[in-house]
Amino acid sequence: MQENGKGSDSSDSTGDGVRRSRFDRRTFLGAAATTGAAALAGCTGGGSDDSTTADSGTSGGSDDTESTETTAASGGKQGGTLQWGGAVPVQGLDPHIDTSAASKRVLENIYEEVVALQDDYSIEPHLAESMEQSDDNTVLTFNLRQGVTFHNGKEMTSEDVLASYERVQNGDYLATGFFDYVEELRAPDDYTFEVQLTEPFAPFLAKMATAELSVMPAENAEKDMVEEPIGTGPYVFESREIETSFTMSRNEDYWGASDEDGPFIDTIVKSEVPDPSVRLQSFLAGEYDFINGIAPKDVSRVEQAPDVRFEKQFPKSLVYLGLNCDVAPFDNKDARLALDYTIDKEKVAEAALYGTGQTTASPATPGSPWVNPDIEPRPRDLEKAQEHLDAAGMSDGFTATFKIPQSYPTQVQAAEVIAADAAEVGINLEIQQITWSTWLSDVYSNRDFQATTSSYLALWYPDVSFYKFLHPNGAFFFTNWENDEYNALVEEARTIYDEQERADLYHQATEILHEERAGHLFLWWQPSLYGAASQYKGDIGAPDGSTLQFGDNWLDR
Secondary structure (H helix, E strand, O other): OEOOOOOOOOOEOOOOOOOHHHHHHHHHHHOOOOOOOOOOOOOOOOOOOOOOEEOOOOOOOOOOOOOOEEOOOOOOEEOOEEEEEEOOOOOOOOOOOOOOHHHHHHHOOOOOOOEEEOOOOOEEEOOEEEEEEOOOOOEEEEEEOOOOEOOOOOEOOHHHHHHHHHHHHHOOOOOHHHHHHEEEEEEEEOOEEEEEEOOOOOHHHHHOOOHHHOOOOHHHHOOOOOOOOOOOOOEEEEEEEOOOEEEEEEOOOOOOOEOOOEOOOOEEEEEEOOOHHHHHHHHHOOOOOEEEOOOHHHHHHHHHOOOEEEEEEEEEEEEEEEEOOOOOOOOOHHHHHHHHHHOOHHHHHHHHHOOOOEEOOOOOOOOOOOOOOOOOOOOOOHHHHHHHHHHOOOOOOEEEEEEEEOOOHHHHHHHHHHHHHHHOOOEEEEEEEEOHHHHHHHHHHOOOOOEEEEEEEOOOOHHHHHHHOOOOOOOOOOOOOOOHHHHHHHHHHOOOOOHHHHHHHHHHHHHHHHHOOOOEEEEEEEEEEEEEEOOEEOOOOOOOOOOOOOOOOEEOO
């Protein structure tokens, strides 16, 4: 699902609970996509990091030029205030509840997890020093770090980890459904935490690497909703003005602090600037050191600007054309295939993303082992489209409504190109631009649609890609396409820890999605697009492709 917000930053939320009521009631009221990206599978393999940088000197930015001490190892400087122009306002502050990508971008720096996603998409201990899995893959044992303190000064122990997990297990939170596979949670001593699974369940370890299972003090875990975040991360929550700003400061007592890795920046102030044109103009005028959510049409302008870094982190989200397979005409496979053959995917992606995206025929993250290399997007072929229309008994074409969330301009642009392509064989897609709230109620909740577009955040672990959106028991399933063979494959994959065996199952599942023309017709992967003053140093973004980590960033001024 997409993030609820105005502007061009069409990120999606990433909740994975299997209870639809949670997403209808609380989650989507806050925002609807990552964690972006989330986490699973034994540990996923390689990923793609297609980033380009244009760096040309010095720039304006914040007036806060507090003096700073250069660290010996990395050249990073400690101090200063980072002025951030944000694309979408921070929503909630409870990581176990909020699916908003905008919230995850700040909470990623405040909260931490027992294990963490790495740049190569592997999962390593984080708040844990080490971890072990039993031979039968049903017991996960974590030896926790000693001396880690929360922002309130309390030392983190296994009691806090246990309380955080029990909160999710016994409540109605984003990751609650994953605990259907948990037999017992144990804290045998202050620095040991154990998870006893009912059966091998590969996605659980990766889910542990997401904010949905971040660790909070035991006393906060007793609350139904956390309104003042307290974590162990490199930054401490300071203040929030709803729809206006969010401020966090450097954690002076961060357990992982070092001269090489930071944290360096004293204060990070996120100003909420949802209008992409205003945000970009303010940045180019030197009012902000950093902005996210650059509109694809503005990329060349940023690349050519003096004293500016442009960063593209790929991939951020997957955009798809959703077809309701329970209602005519798309309850007919040949009608779905006919539409597929009319679309020039490269032209659609170019029109929407101005060359910044990548077409795809798979929900698997580009560059990951889960991608089936033999499946590519169908090329435009109007003769084959007509053949499938004939087979469907719709030789003269058909008419269908095409409901598009109006707050996502790239999807509106894409819909116009798709409709024009389809019209050449008599397929009349009647575009209806609707509000995000209407999309949530009519399209997602009530499934009252024929065709639509939507997206979800970078899916670095395959279970969310293949199960959450495409299996009838998945939390975000709504296009009504069902296939027993496909379901069996992705269900079996959840029990497999060997990467190659698991990849083989997902490759077979991708073939079925493609040949049967599932209700998700994948269009493109799009990147996160960032602009930064040239004095802003360090890698921008996070391994999940959608959130941000500021710990090792600094201001060279």
